Each structure stands twice: as structure tokens, then as C-alpha cells.
Amino acid sequence: MMRLLVTRPAPDAGAQAERLRGLGHEPIVSPLLKVEFLNPELPALSCVQALIVTSRNGLRALEVAGKLESARALPLFAVGSASAKRARELGFEEVYEGPGTAEGLAPLIVSKCVPARGLLLHLAGERIAFDLKGALEGQGFEAAQPALYRTLAASSFSTEAHEALVAGALEGVIVMSPATARAYMELVAAQGLGAAAAKPAYFCLSENVAAPLAALEGARIIVSPSPSEDDLLALARCKAAKC
Known part of the structure; x- marks a missing residue:
């Protein structure tokens, strides 16, 4: 089981969180974009x-x-x-x-x-x-x-997400789009969370999605083998099982 940050806009964030719960993970929801x-x-x-x-x-x-x-x-x-x-x-x-x-x-x-x-x-x-x-x-x-x-980019993390990030309690972040990655990096910079943000693993849908996260020095950035949510969540499952 991993504690994972879900960053998708609503209503997709809720659906992804339910999938993660079904896989045995603990999702924390903080949509970083509003449609x-x-x-x-x-x-x-x-x-x-x-x-x-x-x-x-x-x-x-x-x-x-x-x-x-x-x-x-x-x-x-x-x-x-x-x-x-x-x-x-x-x-x-x-x-x-x-x-x-x-x-x-x-x-x-x-x-x-x-x-x-x-x-x-x-x-x-x-x-x-x-x-x-x-x-x-x-x-x-x-x-x-x-x-x-x-x-539109969110102006802040959810309270639960911010607290988990600061405490080092997040084990992974699910990132589905370049815009989400950019919004995440903007919030990290604005809130001075660079050191904390380097700790979790980042599960990214593609290389383009991962690109804005390259500035997180030392962070583990894991890219899905295909741009599929199923494959991306399988990566998180594999990471949790240490396979």
C-alpha cells in the first residue's frame, strides 16, 4: 500500500481515487486544475x-x-x-x-x-x-x-495534501498531464516545498508529462510504458509490491 497524491481535475480525481483504493492504496485528493x-x-x-x-x-x-x-x-x-x-x-x-x-x-x-x-x-x-x-x-x-x-491552475494544495507533503508522508504523486505537472511545480515553488517535493516518487503518464518535474533535484520520476491510466496505475502497484 502507498499513500498517493491524486492531482487530476474533478470529476476524474474522484474516479481515480476510487481505483487506487480498490488496489489497496491510500489516495489523497488535491485537484491541481479546474476545467x-x-x-x-x-x-x-x-x-x-x-x-x-x-x-x-x-x-x-x-x-x-x-x-x-x-x-x-x-x-x-x-x-x-x-x-x-x-x-x-x-x-x-x-x-x-x-x-x-x-x-x-x-x-x-x-x-x-x-x-x-x-x-x-x-x-x-x-x-x-x-x-x-x-x-x-x-x-x-x-x-x-x-x-x-x-x-485553470489551483491556487493551493488541499490541506491534507499540503500536510502530507510537508511531513514527508506522501510516497507517490500521480501526474496525468503536462499542465498538471506545471501547476504542481508552481505551487511547490510558491510555497517553498522544494525539499519536501523531492521525496515522493512521481508516476507520470508520458515523457512530456514528466518534463516539467525535471527541476525536482533527486526526485524519482517514473514514466508509464504507454500513455494509459491502466499502465500507470500498474506501475504504482508494482512499486508498492517492490516488483
Whole structure:
């Protein structure tokens, strides 16, 4: 069993905490990002040949915008297993699952779609790690990438997380995105927690996620073999079992 810090935004933080409890860990929840949904003008879905989501927040944004019912009839390309699973739960029937990164999703989209059939609509956030629109346009497609949501960094750790970090009681931190890693580092610097933050292990979804944590001198940064939450949590389980 490990005491692990869960840093995802709500509601994903609660779901991840439950998974960790089921694996025998003790999660401490401190969301480091808050998702704020925007209200951009979207293209008419009748002109769209397929939707693209690189985060479950894109699907939540569709719900908030009241577009989910009409969108279900379209093929949907999901960045990875979690987004694909959520899309199917919401009633999408034609769901294509990518390898876990937007860059890796692009070839799958190109292989299944035809430029003449219409627009590709990426339900994106305000800040993107990979320009999927540009990659698709480079292959002759028309693509749109409106920002449907933004993430705002937390101004502090939760009280429980702060106390555990200061006391050296955290054994690991789960980090799922570069934005979360940046928010974590900003709080560590602002609160003078550099020495304390070097003690836990950091379980990161990818090398890009791990990059902002490199400034933590001496910290153990462990990167998942694939950008999958299942594989990442398996790493934590293995660490706890000393395998």
C-alpha cells in the first residue's frame, strides 16, 4: 500500500481515487486544475464527417453545449482507451480508439477518413500539446479546432495534501498531464516545498508529462510504458509490491 497524491481535475480525481483504493492504496485528493467550459460557435454538424476528442473534457463540453444528441450519429476518434470508453457510454456507436497521444491518433484518422467527405472537428481545449488540426490539414483535410474548454491552475494544495507533503508522508504523486505537472511545480515553488517535493516518487503518464518535474533535484520520476491510466496505475502497484 502507498499513500498517493491524486492531482487530476474533478470529476476524474474522484474516479481515480476510487481505483487506487480498490488496489489497496491510500489516495489523497488535491485537484491541481479546474476545467472551465467555454461557449464557442461550432460548425454545423451536418458538415462534419467525424469528431475527434483528445480528452474526456471534449465530450463533457459537448454535453454542456447541448450538442450530444445530434453528435452521437457521427464517427468519433478518441485519443485513447479512457476517452473511447466514455464515448461509448454516452451512446456513440462508431468509435475509433487511438494509442494514447494526439500525434499517434492522426494516422488513424487519415486511414479512416476521406478529405472530400467533410470537416474533421477536434473538440479541443484552449491549450494543445500537439497541433492535430495542422497535421490533418497537411494531409489534405479540412479541420476545425475550436477551444471548448480551458484549464485553470489551483491556487493551493488541499490541506491534507499540503500536510502530507510537508511531513514527508506522501510516497507517490500521480501526474496525468503536462499542465498538471506545471501547476504542481508552481505551487511547490510558491510555497517553498522544494525539499519536501523531492521525496515522493512521481508516476507520470508520458515523457512530456514528466518534463516539467525535471527541476525536482533527486526526485524519482517514473514514466508509464504507454500513455494509459491502466499502465500507470500498474506501475504504482508494482512499486508498492517492490516488483
